[in-house]
Amino acid sequence: MSLKRIMKTAAFVVSLAALSAGTVQAKCASDALPVSLEKPGGFPERALTMVVPYGPAGGSGQVAQAMAQAFTELTGVSVNRDHKPGGSGTVGMTAYMASPADGYSVLEHIDDSASAHALDSGRPNPAEALIPLVVSQITFSQIYIRADETRFTDWNSFVEWVKAQDGKATIANVSKEGSMERVTMKFITDATGMKIQQISFDKGAPRYGALAGGQVDALFEQPGDVRKFLDAGRFKPILTILKERPAAFADVPSIVDAGLDFEPLFRFRGFFVKAGAPEDRVKWLQWAFQKAFCQPSYQEYNERKYMNLIESFRDTAGAKELITATIGQYREVYKAMGLEVK
């Protein structure tokens, strides 16, 4: 399959649901599922353990907390979150893969697990070694500048200004080579011909502080993570890395508007159970996690994090399709970037 076709498939998978703010609230994705489902053989008789490969305060920690709360509200079953941060998710994944496949242990993970497998097939494939219970957050990225910036005010003037700096302009981004953020920035710089120095920040707060304090010229981020800065009028998006403009950012150009020809990559987060877990337990967990997505508390959380701007829900089949397409997309991108794909 050609690179272009893989990318188009991935983009199609992500944009199956129309880009429309607020559609989730009207009719929630898992409404069609039964209101209740009998526990198979009494499972679960005790609390579930949710392994989270990141710290409690970041995006993963927060979505794990919100989903655990919604799950408990729905089923009455407690969920103990076990945070195992480190190694860009590798530590948590390794620990989870060592746990028994009995359904009592579930995993929260993000698209990094797919890109890690794309780069090194020795790493677990989340669509095969794991069974996705639900993907509950899918979001896009944007480029931000300070709202009071005077050197440039929109995407076109930004690109012009960056080009004039001859590689001296800076943008705050995550550090990991091959990550969704770094790959997307490569797409952008290749498409525009601009040279910009990316400054590596692993944690969100110093990254946002760097833009707010004028240490860097721009910021690459997802809208939900900087919503407070947008609402406070401190940051301003100048480019939405999607092919169409979401209603909430109707005045911000998309990559098509900016004349950039590449398929956007997405950040997604979901919940998994180990392959090999008893089938009846998996079915019950699928029902519970997918149904929990539509709990009011979870929907409110997703809305607060701008996770309702594109359809965030994928059931098991949809999640597998998304992950498989993403792995193919990253693998082709890595090869094109000259990275060693194992």
Add this chain to the structure above:
Amino acid sequence: MDIFTNFINGSVALFSDPINFVIFLGGVIGGMLFGAIPGVSMLTLAAILLPFTAHLSAEQGIMLYSVIYCTGVYGGAITAILFNIPGAPENAATAFDGYPMTQQGKAGKAVGAAVMCSALGGTVSAVIMMIATAPIAEWAISNFGPPEIFALVVFGLAVAASVGAKTLWKGWLSILFGLMLAVVGLDPVGGIARYDFGMPYLLAGVHFIPVILGFFAVSEVLVQAEKKATGAYKAPKLSVDFPSLAELWAHKFAVVRSIVIGFFCGILPGIGATLAAFMGYNEAVRWSKDKLAFGKGKLEGVISSETANNAATGAAMIPLLALGLPGGALTAMMVGVFQMHDMEPGPLVFINSGDLVWVVFAAMFFANVSILLIGFLETKTIVNLLKIPFQFLAPLILLLATVGAYAVRGLTIDVIMMFAAGAAGFFLRRTGYSVAGMVLGLILGKIGEQTFAQAMQMVHYDFGTYLNRPIALILILAAVGTTGTSIFKAMRGPAKVESMPQEQGG
């Protein structure tokens, strides 16, 4: 006047509602208790309470966490002083002189000084927070980018190497060993694995909390066990003598200096109370005329570190509330509490939720005052823990330390790391190396490597451009000056001993 009125309104809202008052009291006592137990720190309590805050109002939830933060940082000083086991990394420097004071029968004085200085540092910090949160936060993020923070780290390491070990060379070797541990795991620029030896768990790096617990708690148990086996063990004498006001007044400059250092470290995201305590201690040694007495039970050592770490608490709330930038783990959890109530910390909080901010400010002020009141009451009883025979106390310490090491990330390798650090500490303490220097090298190494990489990217790998940043230049020159002076002193005479906290405390 507005500030005073707002403070009064916040205080009235805090104490007029009995539920608020109960939550406040629970936070004060819970923070002290969890802070005092090694390993199960205030972060453990905060993590346990996080889901329950959904059932509280936003004011109550944020206020609870703020109070836990203030009293938790103080609580860890008690076990640091009585048993050489810092309840939290913030209290590691307190053990250097606090524990020798306990061995000399001055536990009451040390705990009393910790109570008073924690309260003082925290209260002053809270007052500054109330007066100038927004301008200070803006100043900090505009003037302290990665180049300046890296320069601050270099300065901190230069000071630590000069004062932490038997000789300057051993001081630098200790720091370098800590720096070496800091580079284990993924590198902060390209995510390249280093020194993982094919073990995925080592990709997460060496965490400083298990290392601190090993160097301090485990090695102390081993040292005391050896003494017990050889008949050299002496149970520490009990005392509840508080320091006199004259004794504390004599250290007024140390207090002021530590407040400034602590506050400054607190407002920088990612730096926080641990570095504040070490820098407060190191500066006290550097400015003292009696450097040799540090590490052997000098009251000023306890005063400097405890004032600085509590001064960092109010300061750490500044970037959180004004800009929405959490500086450490506990303030990051506070962001979670805000979000549970459909709020985001940051500039809009002052506009949309001014009442909440002032309830939190008032609660932090009174939490620090409570340290003074409750601290003195509990000191009289808590020193009686020293009556517990060593054979019962030692297993309890090892058990708590093991739980604490595992609780950090839920990784067995952290427990192994703790015992390895304990064994290493047992031998290193006899040879004049500074385990404090190693811990500081580990903590600052991680911050330093990250900020160095960022700084170099920002100046396009041109060191000349780096030195054009005046604050960074001043700090680098201060580091060079400190190192040069100490080398000159070391070469001028026989190996100078400036302080040896490793002899007793770490």
